[in-house]
Amino acid sequence: SAVISQKPSRDICQRGTSLTIQCQVDSQVTMMFWYRQQPGQSLTLIATANQGSEATYESGFVIDKFPISRPNLTFSTLTVSNMSPEDSSIYLCSVETSGLSSYNEQFFGPGTRLTVL
Amino acid sequence: AQSVTQPDIHITVSEGASLELRCNYSYGATPYLFWYVQSPGQGLQLLLKYFSGDTLVQGIKGFEAEFKRSQSSFNLRKPSVHWRDAAEYFCAVGVSSYKLSFGAGTTVTVRA
Numbered sequence: 001s002a003v004i005s006q007k008p009s010r011d012i013c014q015r016g017t018s019l020t021i022q023c024q025v026d027s028q029v030t031m032m033f034w035y036r037q038q039p040g041q042s043l044t045l046i047a048t049a050n051q052g053s054e055a056t057y058e059s060g061f062v063i064d065k066f067p068i069s070r071p072n073l074t075f076s077t078l079t080v081s082n083m084s085p086e087d088s089s090i091y092l093c094s095v096e097t098s099g100l101s102s103y104n105e106q107f108f109g110p111g112t113r114l115t116v117l
Numbered sequence: 118a119q120s121v122t123q124p125d126i127h128i129t130v131s132e133g134a135s136l137e138l139r140c141n142y143s144y145g146a147t148p149y150l151f152w153y154v155q156s157p158g159q160g161l162q163l164l165l166k167y168f169s170g171d172t173l174v175q176g177i178k179g180f181e182a183e184f185k186r187s188q189s190s191f192n193l194r195k196p197s198v199h200w201r202d203a204a205e206y207f208c209a210v211g212v213s214s215y216k217l218s219f220g221a222g223t224t225v226t227v228r229a
Contacts, residue, residue, distance in 0.1 A: 004160075033216075042207060042219040043161075092160060106217060108153075108161040 002027055002097050004109035012115045013083055020079045021112045023093035028073035031096040033106070034066070038089045046091075049076050083116045090114070119144040121210045123220035130198055131228050138193040138223050140208030150191040151209040151217065152182055161207065167191060178202070203227040 003026040013019050023032065034046040046066055047055045055068040069077045080087050090111040097105055120143045130136050142148060149168055153161040165176025172184040182193045191208060205224050209217040 042221045043217075044219075045216065048216070094161075105163060105166065106151075107163065110160040 002029060002095050002107045004093060004095060004107060006091075006093060006109040006112050008112060009110065010113040010115075012117060015084050015116055017083055018079055018081045019083065019114060020077050021091055021093075021114075023076045023078070023109055025074045025095050027097070029095040029097055030073070032070060032076045033094045033096075034068060034076075034078045035092045035094065035108075036089045037092060037111070043092065046078070080114065083114075085116045088114055088116045119148055119210050119218050121208050121218055121220040123206075123208055123223050125223045126221070127224045127226070129226045129228060132200055133197050136193075136195045136198045136202070136225065138206050138208075138225070140191045140193065140220060142189050142191065142208075142210045144189075144210060147186065148210040150182075150184060151211075152176065152180070152191075152193045153207045153209060153219075154178075154204045155207065155222075156204040164193070164206075198225075198227055200227045200229070 005024045007022045032049045035043040036046055037043045045058050046061045047057045047068055049055045049068050049070040051070045051073050065081055067079045090113050092108050092111045094106050094108045122141045124139050151166045152164040154164050155161050164180050165174045165182055167174045167184045174182050180195050182191055184191050203225055205222045207222045208220040211217040
């Protein structure tokens with residue numbers, strides 16, 4: 001398993017500003033992911049972040065809006081840029097680890113609850 | 118593209134009663150299948166997963182799920198629920214173990 005922490009746990013921001021969310025893992029992992037969970041909805045994958053390469057974004061998400069860094073195998077950041085109230089969501093990072101069965105498993109951080117006024 | 122449907126938005130069950138949450142997926146081959154639970158204010162916790170082999174999968178917290186290829190289903194069950202099981206449950210599928218597609222979730226309320 002992996003222990004994942006996120007900072008901040010929650011924040012209230014003004015529209016037009018940017019917020020950087022940090023994700024820290026207690027072990028080295030190859031793949032990290034960023035998800036968005038809008039109020040009352042399910043999780044949507046924003047992007048996949050591999051160390052040493054550019055993040056891969058899903059349809060509907062762009063780097064200018066959600067720049068991601070992955071400087072090493074235990075850390076990643078997601079920035080929500082030029083925020084609007086529609087960006088109010090829970091943002092979760094997850095990591096892929098190798099389970100005992102040799103199949104990879106995905107573990108999630110506690111999330112960052114963002115409210116944009 | 119793969120997709121997953123959780124037909125029940127909200128289920129209320131009495132403490133001690135059995136629980137079954139439905140999940141149907143759409144994918145050409147056998148996908149990886151997962152159930153996650155999200156307690157209020159918490160992140161997601163993996164309950165169980167199915168990749169291959171025995172179609173009845175045991176998970177944590179007394180949960181189990183059964184993969185039925187003919188019905189494209191992966192329903193989650195628990196014989197006797199506890200008040201601590203009140204949470205939101207997400208079924209997820211993926212063509213590999215990453216890049217998951219999540220269902221809309223089922224909120225479970227447990228009444229005393």
